[in-house]
Amino acid sequence: MPTVNAIQINAQGAADVMKWTQVEVGDPGPGEVLIRHEAVGLNYIDVYHRMGLYPLQMPSGIGMEGAGVVEAVGEGVNHIQRGDRVAYAANPPGSYAEMRVMPAMNVCRLPDAIDFETGAAMMLKGLTAQYLLKKTRPVEGLEPGDHVLFHAAAGGVGLIACQWAKALGLQLIGTAGSDEKCALAKAHGAAHVINYNTQDFVAEVKEITGGRGVKVVYDSVGKDRKP
Numbered sequence: 001m002p003t004v005n006a007i008q009i010n011a012q013g014a015a016d017v018m019k020w021t022q023v024e025v026g027d028p029g030p031g032e033v034l035i036r037h038e039a040v041g042l043n044y045i046d047v048y049h050r051m052g053l054y055p056l057q058m059p060s061g062i063g064m065e066g067a068g069v070v071e072a073v074g075e076g077v078n079h080i081q082r083g084d085r086v087a088y089a090a091n092p093p094g095s096y097a098e099m100r101v102m103p104a105m106n107v108c109r110l111p112d113a114i115d116f117e118t119g120a121a122m123m124l125k126g127l128t129a130q131y132l133l134k135k136t137r138p139v140e141g142l143e144p145g146d147h148v149l150f151h152a153a154a155g156g157v158g159l160i161a162c163q164w165a166k167a168l169g170l171q172l173i174g175t176a177g178s179d180e181k182c183a184l185a186k187a188h189g190a191a192h193v194i195n196y197n198t199q200d201f202v203a204e205v206k207e208i209t210g211g212r213g214v215k216v217v218y219d220s221v222g223k224d225r226k227p
Contacts, residue, residue: 001024001025002025003022003023003025004022004098004099005097005098006020006094006096006097006098007020007021007061007062007063008021008023008061009056009059009060010059012051012052012056013051014051017050018050018096025100027101028074028104029074029101030075031075031076031103031104032074032077032102032103032104033070033072033073033074033077033080033101033102033104034070034071034072034099034101034102035070035086035088035102035107036068036069036070036071036099037066037100037120038067038120039066039067039116039119039120039121040063040065040095040096041064041065041066041089041095041120042063043065043124043125045064046062046063046093049093050062061092061094061096061097062094063093063096063097064089064090064091064093064095065087065088065095065123066087066120067085067086067087067088067110067116067117067120067123068116069084069086070083070084070107071099073104074104077104079104080104080107080108080109084110085109085110085116085119086107087107087108087110087114087120087122088102088106088107088108088123089123089124089127090102090103090106091106121156125156125157126160128157129157129161129164130164132161132218133161133164133168140215142170143169144170145169145170145171146170146214146215147170147209147212147214147215148165148170148172148214148215148216148217148218149172149173149175149205149217149218150162150165150172150174150218151175151217151219151220152175152176152221153172153175153176153181153185153190153193154181157220158174158176158185159184159185159188161218162174162188162190163188165189166190171191172190172192173190173191173194173205173208174190175193175195175196176194176195177196178195178197182195192208
């Protein structure tokens with residue numbers, strides 16, 4: 001059974017609870033794959049796991065997102081094979097490692113045109129944008145030309161949402177906390193941008209939409225967002 005380097009936590013707490021250590025990696029069982037990581041993603045949920053907001057059974061690996069090459073496949077795995085480039089964003093935690101065994105159902109093939117760094121960084125954020133724009137929609141649906149309001153449009157999820165909304169023909173109104181971030185959201189496909197630190201976004205949205213408002217508001221900022 002080979003050993004690999006990995007970051008593990010033995011208790012919740014500050015960043016110093018993360019320890020660079022050696023762990024054993026076994027062969028993949030039925031429905032599993034063994035992945036050699038080329039890149040891993042860093043996300044807020046990793047911090048929540050480390051701090052204990054989302055408790056884990058200790059000791060635990062950490063990290064929910066990664067990309068790499070399949071080293072071996074277990075029985076019953078048909079959609080990927082040894083040597084495939086893959087990416088994932090799913091449980092169980094443990095992507096902060098050189099290699100790991102992962103449920104194959106949570107792993108997808110990574111097209112050759114997408115490098116490992118991009119693959120590792122886009123999965124969780126991309127899936128979030130996907131369910132927001134394609135699954136979590138208003139009752140009447142979303143059609144090309146509809147206005148939507150997206151707070152924190154210059155973040156990782158927001159920048160993907162800007163691009164996706166443009167591809168769907170939506171008029172995404174993005175808010176951000178600086179002119180630089182607004183310009184970034186605009187460059188990634190936002191139809192309109194609002195600096196919520198210098199502009200009244202409620203008044204701006206009314207003006208942009210001719211008083212009609214928007215079909216849906218996506219707000220990941222919550223109480224910290226300035227009205």
